[in-house]
Amino acid sequence: MKVLANFEDNHKIPTNSSIDSLLNGGFEKGTVTQIFGPPSSGKSNLALFLAVTVAKTGKKAIYVDTEGGISIDRIKQIAGDDFSKVANNIMVFEPTSFQEQGENIGAIELWLRKNHESTDLFILDSAVALYRVDDMKSSxxxxxxxxxxxxLSKIARSYDVAVIVTNQVYNAFDDEGNNDTxxxxxxxxxxxxxxxxxxxxGDQTNQRIATLKRHRSIEEGRQVVFRITSRGII
Structure with missing residues (x-):
């Protein structure tokens, strides 16, 4: 897996996969990007791959895991011989309530005030897992x-960090009875x-389809296909 080592000349974090062609070069720093889809669609795999890619360059990646599913073995697979270096550059938070999730974000914001130059990536995986199980009133x-x-938006803009938020889906029916995700x-x-x-x-084993639903400068509806492998995504 080839990694582009110098992100300073590029305001985007590349994946060296077809995802880069979807986003004209990679995930933008200074921006909040939402990745949503059903279970097993590749959200966490893509997030982990991005974290490892950034960590390999010597930059910090912050990973807030709200579902307690982050796998050290999976990180070892993706990182390969660089695991020791990668492990030192990925900061993991595991909130157990929606309130604690907010507290973690606040603490990370304070930490970034002094450490933003060494940090390129902030991942919240997933934004709503604890939200959906919290017993607070919906308002x-x-x-x-x-x-x-x-x-998160302030963190992205103030500290030039790429913020990636994964999100879940639900099925809704429109006025004509059609099912919509x-x-x-x-x-x-x-x-x-x-x-x-x-x-x-996708239709084939480990195949995934990424569709661009919103972007400030790229046409919506653009699609690419990628595969999840033992070493990440290709």
Whole structure:
């Protein structure tokens, strides 16, 4: 897996896969990108791959794992011989409540004030897993979700960090009875996400389809196909 070592000349984080052609070079720093899709569509695999890619360059990647599913063995697979270097450059947080998730984001924002020059990536995987199981009233939950997303947007812009937010989906029916897949979090996540990518499973084993749903300068609807492998994505 070839890694582009110098991100300073490029405002994007490349993946060296077809995802780069979808985004004209890679994931933008200074921007919140939302990746949504059903279970096993590749959201966490893509997030982990990005974290390892950044860590290999010597930069820090912050990974907030809200589902407790981050796999050290999977990181070892992707990192290969660079695991020791990678492990030192990935900071993992594992909140157990939606309130704690917000507290983690606040603590990370404070840490970045002094360490942003060494950090390229902030991943929140997933933004709504704890939101969906919290027993707070929906109005308070939505207010807290908006507050958290606002902080993530500020982090991206203030510290030139690529913020990647993964998101879950639900099935909704329109007025004509047609089934439509929608991202959880509604207009709140949609408002703060300047780039939105939908992931789906393909027809072949380990094949995934990425569709660009929103971008400030690239036409929507663009699609690419990629595969999940033992060493990441290709």
């Amino acid at each position: 308070r939950l939505n207010k807290e979700l908006g507050k958290q997303m606002g902080k 929608k991202a959880v979090g509604g207009m709140i996540l949609q408002y703060w996400s300047k780039v939105i990518i939908q992931l789906e499973r």
